[in-house]
Amino acid sequence: MKGRNSGQIRIIEAFLAIFIIFSAVAISANLPTKSPNPANDSLASIGMQALLQLDSDGSLHVYIASGNWSRLREALNLLLPAGVSFNLRVYDAQMRQINMETVSNGGFNSQEITLVKYVCTGRSPEFRCYVIYLYLAVAK
Amino acid sequence: METAKKFGAARSGQLLIVAALAIAILIASTSIYVYELTTQKQSAENDSIVELVLAIKTGLRNAAVSALANITQGGQKTVLAENLDTLADVYTRLYPQQICQIRYKLPNSAGYEDGVKLSWNSNNGLGVSSVYVPYMLKVLAPTFNATLNDAVNITTTLKVQGFCTVGENETLKTVNLTCMVFNEEKQAQAKWIAIYYEDDSGAWIPVNNPSITDWGNSTYSPHFTVALASDFVHVSVHVVDARNILVVANTTCSQAV
Numbered sequence: 372m373k374g375r376n377s378g379q380i381r382i383i384e385a386f387l388a389i390f391i392i393f394s395a396v397a398i399s400a401n402l403p404t405k406s407p408n409p410a411n412d413s414l415a416s417i418g419m420q421a422l423l424q425l426d427s428d429g430s431l432h433v434y435i436a437s438g439n440w441s442r443l444r445e446a447l448n449l450l451l452p453a454g455v456s457f458n459l460r461v462y463d464a465q466m467r468q469i470n471m472e473t474v475s476n477g478g479f480n481s482q483e484i485t486l487v488k489y490v491c492t493g494r495s496p497e498f499r500c501y502v503i504y505l506y507l508a509v510a511k
Numbered sequence: 512m513e514t515a516k517k518f519g520a521a522r523s524g525q526l527l528i529v530a531a532l533a534i535a536i537l538i539a540s541t542s543i544y545v546y547e548l549t550t551q552k553q554s555a556e557n558d559s560i561v562e563l564v565l566a567i568k569t570g571l572r573n574a575a576v577s578a579l580a581n582i583t584q585g586g587q588k589t590v591l592a593e594n595l596d597t598l599a600d601v602y603t604r605l606y607p608q609q610i611c612q613i614r615y616k617l618p619n620s621a622g623y624e625d626g627v628k629l630s631w632n633s634n635n636g637l638g639v640s641s642v643y644v645p646y647m648l649k650v651l652a653p654t655f656n657a658t659l660n661d662a663v664n665i666t667t668t669l670k671v672q673g674f675c676t677v678g679e680n681e682t683l684k685t686v687n688l689t690c691m692v693f694n695e696e697k698q699a700q701a702k703w704i705a706i707y708y709e710d711d712s713g714a715w716i717p718v719n720n721p722s723i724t725d726w727g728n729s730t731y732s733p734h735f736t737v738a739l740a741s742d743f744v745h746v747s748v749h750v751v752d753a754r755n756i757l758v759v760a761n762t763t764c765s766q767a768v
Contacts, residue, residue: 384529391533419562426569464601489566490601492573496581496755498594500570500601 414455418487418507421450432493435461435501440472447505448476456481456510462502469501481508560652564659567602567611567648574598575663576754579627579642583757588627591642592617608651615646631759634745636673638760641666667756668693671748673764682738686764690731690748698729701750708737709745742766 425431425446434443447457459474487505492498578591599613617626623643630639645662673688686708692699706718721735737744744764751757 384525387530391530391537394537415559416562419559419566423562423565423569426566432573464597466604488605490570490598490605492570492577492598494573494576494580494754496577496584496586498574498577498581498590498597500597502601502605 414485414507414509415487417451417455418457418485418505419489421447422487422489422491422503422505424450426489426491429494431491431503432499432501435469435491436493436495436499438470440470440474444474444476447474451507454510456508458506460504460506462504464500464502466502477510479506479508480510484508560650560657563611564648564650564657567613568661570598570602571595571613571615571644571646571663572665575642575644575665576756579640579665579667580755580757582627582642583629583640584755588625591626591644595644610651612649612651613646614649615644618643618645632761634761634763636671636760636762638669638671638748638750638758639666640756640758664695665754665756666693666695667699667750667752667754667758668696669748669750669758669760671746671760671762673746673762674767675744675764676767678736682740683736684739684744684766685734685736686744686746687734688732688746688748688762688764690733690750690760692729692731692750692752692758694752694754700729700753701731702753702755703751704731704733705749706733706735707747707749708739709747710737711740715747 422431425434430446431443434440434446443459447459451457456477456479457475458479459470461469461474463469485507487503487507489503489505491501491503574594574597575591578586578594581590582588595613595615599615602611602613617623619625622628622630623641626642626644628639628641628643630637630641642665643662644664645660648659648661650657650659670691670693671688673686675684675686677684688706690701690704692701704721704723706721707715708718710716716737718733718735718737721733724732726732733748742765745761746764747759747761749757749759
């Protein structure tokens with residue numbers, strides 16, 4: 372009697388322990404899907420830093436004011452990490468799109484697109500404000 | 512029966528310990544995981560707020576430089592407020608939820624009038640073009656609010672010293688000047704230099720093609736020859752720096768001893 376009961380109880384204990392541990396793992400594994408994607412945040416940060424760097428010496432404003440979209444595309448290609456797709460749109464202060472030419476390095480294959488908003492200002496005596504929408508995605 | 516009771520009592524203790532351990536591990540791991548996620552989210556949010564603040568500060572600075580360039584070249588002093596309002600308005604429209612608010616006050620003290628100071632008329636060889644804008648930047652993030660009190664100070668300073676030497680013909684005087692240009696008290700490059708002298712009738716005459724030596728350290732040495740009856744020469748130096756800001760300094764060049 373004693374030996375038979377002892378075996379049953381141990382099996383029940385083992386099953387219970389396994390169940391508890393697996394439920395913990397299952398709950399933990401489901402948590403990331405409910406949280407914001409840190410990759411998106413870092414992509415936004417990378418995009419913002421690239422625009423800030425371009426703006427630090429005034430070249431961002433120069434490219435926009437002169438409509439030199441190819442140089443702007445090249446500069447972003449250099450500043451953004453490889454494997455990041457971008458598409459840039461420039462608007463004036465009244466939100467009218469300025470760039471009629473596409474400033475992009477290819478189509479987006481990713482479902483997750485990050486938008487970076489940036490306001491670019493000039494230093495010339497005639498003050499100009501441009502609103503930049505930089506769409507970013509990790510190329511797959 | 513007694514044996515079975517003893518057995519049950521002994522084993523239920525083990526079961527409780529195992530269950531308690533498992534639950535403790537579950538709670539601890541979940542808590543640590545949630546904490547790490549929150550930290551990552553907070554860190555990413557802080558980064559984006561810092562970058563937004565940097566972008567706004569750059570914008571405010573550019574707006575001030577643009578206004579000073581405009582004002583020194585004949586524009587109205589109201590241009591400064593117009594530029595700042597334009598920038599604040601763009602940010603308000605870009606973030607309608609009022610994520611960032613820009614408030615500024617243009618000072619009317621210490622030589623500043625509506626945030627602008629143009630000190631060009633003193634005859635001590637010092638000229639100053641400056642704007643000063645204290646501002647408050649409020650950033651409202653989902654998890655925290657940040658308030659930044661700072662100021663934009665854009666100042667172009669010109670220092671001029673000089674003397675003149677008299678040639679064989681006593682009316683001909685060679686003027687030697689030393690001009691130094693500063694942006695916010697740091698050495699800066701001049702983009703354009705023009706020199707005027709006051710003739711015997713009191714009119715300011717531009718010096719045509721003065722010889723200017725650029726020493727490369729924000730110091731320029733112009734020299735030129737003029738025909739004047741007086742023993743000294745009143746000189747006015749106009750300099751436009753690399754930011755398109757004009758500054759004027761006047762000095763009197765006496766004969767070198």
